[in-house]
Amino acid sequence: MRRPLTIPTPSATILTTRAASSLSQRPDSDHVSFPGAVKSAFATTLKFDTPSTHEPMPTYRVVDQHGVVVDESFKLDITDEEVIKLYEDMLFISLMDLVMFDAQRQGRVSFYMVSAGEEAVCVGSASALTKDDVIYCQYREQGVFKQRGYTAKDFMDQLFANKNDTGRGRNMPVHYGSRELNIHTISSPLATQLPQASGAAYALKMQRQNDPSIPPRVVVAYFGEGAASEGDFHAALNMAATRSCPAIFICRNNGYAISTPTLEQYRGDGIASRGVGYGIDTIRVDGNDIWAVREATKRAREMALEDGGKPVLIEALTYRVSHHSTSDDSFAYRARVEVEDWKRRDNPIIRLRKWMDNQGIWDEEKEKEARARLRMDVLKAFKEAEGEKKPPVRRMFEDVYEEMTPDLKRQMKELRETLDRYPDEYDLSEFEGGKETLK
Template sequence: MSDKRETDALIVHKPVFFDAASLHIPTLRILREDGTLYPDAVPPDLKQELALKIYDTFLFIRALDERMLASQRQGRISFYMTETGEEAADIGSTAALADDDMIMAQYREQGALAFRGFTPDQFMNQIFSNEKDLGKGRQMPIHYGSRELHYMTISSPLGTQLPQATGYAFALKAQQKANCVICYFGEGAASEGDFHAALNMAGVFKVPVIFFCRNNGYAISTPAHEQYAGDGIAPRGIGYGLKTIRVDGNDVLAVLKATQDARKLAVEQHQPVLIEAMTYRLGAHSSSDDPSGYRNKSEEDIWRAKCPVLRFKNWLMQQAWWDENQDSQRKQLHRDAIMAAMKKAEKVPAPPLNDLFTDVYDTLPWHLQEQQAELISHIRKYPQAYVKTAGRLGDE
């Protein structure tokens, strides 16, 4: 019985060693920083309505991130993560998907959720963990989820969504659905074992999944050159049998085009795809981080000049689809809407205590019954420490 590994391979008779220089993947770039196209560039299929929706989502996310980071500094919320500088990656790729394709996010993809219609009120209810939060206040801020918008609830442990994406895509293939899964993660998460298991399974089973790596230069404070020795993350996709492409993650037209083509491969051919988007996190890793401890301002300034929002704005204005007056009006509209939603959400009560224990089991098991009783007893013993909760014990 012949060995397929040998018959399909190129045979040599002297040792040949390959290294990172043997495989260098190019970066797709369509849009110059001044908003003009490269002469030989092939732009994506992009109508005016979709282009303006993408840009308006950019403006909303900038306003949301600015207001929420300020709110965290004021002590109004406990935690926040911005996506400043990375907006083209998740918003541009989401714009290439069908509305019912599944999104499995890491934690910096609020733009994808906003693009699909998550409202300012829904954002605020989650961030403030009130009783209108779709997650019933069980998650820390920015751990969004929406069944209606096909956006899987974010999980804090790094990389858990990667094998889940492969499994979900396997189910789509088994059910013969014309959909795919897109799974977002950073280059730091690609150092997790889940990354390798997920890509290997996806390549073997040929499932409709797009792995989208936001290579933003840092895994919290660890720079990319200390994370891996190879040519980024993209070559790993080839090693696992995935179609692979690298794009300029600050060029929304390149991101959109790459994801449009990736979706066709995933849905029509059940060919998993890895997209590596080269971008930069302009803000801190989170509201608990100070990036000045591990990078300098001159480095940040280089990337500010490559701003994805300004680059796309320049292109829109050259199409005569946008102007400075519209820009100012929409920015103010988003600021006002976010501020109004925040003030409203702050006044909404916390979820009832029993919501901590529901929705997992049909009948509450004995160990959770004991925990529930102990918690209620503790709060009744120290009501002054739980002012908002003491009056919401059970159905009382």
């Protein structure tokens, strides 16, 4: 019989007690009955609680770095074909990252961020969700988009900001979004999506309370450990905890926030300890193990929907093996040998492939075929997207309001007048319709 995956639950002493009346201190009680500490026992010894007295939270894994199953209770619940799909999604992202990083260096796109080393966190967690679940990403979750159905064309249209871009060419590269896939558009500021996720989860909870026939859904928010240093992180977790919101917070703790290593970001036990501090069910997983990530997310989703809803925090330990972005040189703040060691010793794609080899569902011939096919898909979409025109100039003024405001109409008129005044200064050949669209 399989042992259930357990996610540590905060101690009852820090859980909020909902009562019809306020708490009061009973005479001769041996513990505190105060709203801020519901059941804290009195002590007669002066002793501070120090972090060093607590054991670090364990890290759950299913498969070790050799592809060997170490959780004997693990039982795969998907087919071999579905396993291959997950692997190819991870492979696709890694290949696209290589192509687009080089494209930025060639000046063909202005910016790019890779997710090398973090593919298992994104693909594994997304595979445990339903398409109706609402997602808020940060900026390194290409694998989430791919797993949910984003195509090579969708990626490239956004990266090149052409006329087919669903964001209408308004965002910088890597700021994907998809209404059809229930993924909100990425925004640049760190942690801005976290309070939004808590609010959205609370809205889903109220929606179900008003109409129980609506299928249950959760909100999932992805972020890096650097974002957990922002105030929005704390506001979001506190709101989700106190309002019992069906939200899953997934932290990609990849070791570095741009140029700041985790050792310089905080002194506590990672990000997981903060979840417990806010009264949130929390688990830490091996982020290079897709099955550990998937199992934890499956269980977290079940828990988030229990008893009307509650938040869950997953901290996935992984490693960022590439630069933070194309604007960064990570070798200025970390040793090249460190990065190469992680690439060689514990890569999530290689680990999954080892497991697949052990299961007899993958081999070198299939690997070569998949890599060639996926790379061709990326390059084909790249070429097509790069050759498309930019969106009509008028689009920069549309869609914010149902009808353009007087200010927007004035700005559009001023732009047209500027283009007419300096016809030799502006090249509108890439823009569909040119200044004619500003009428």
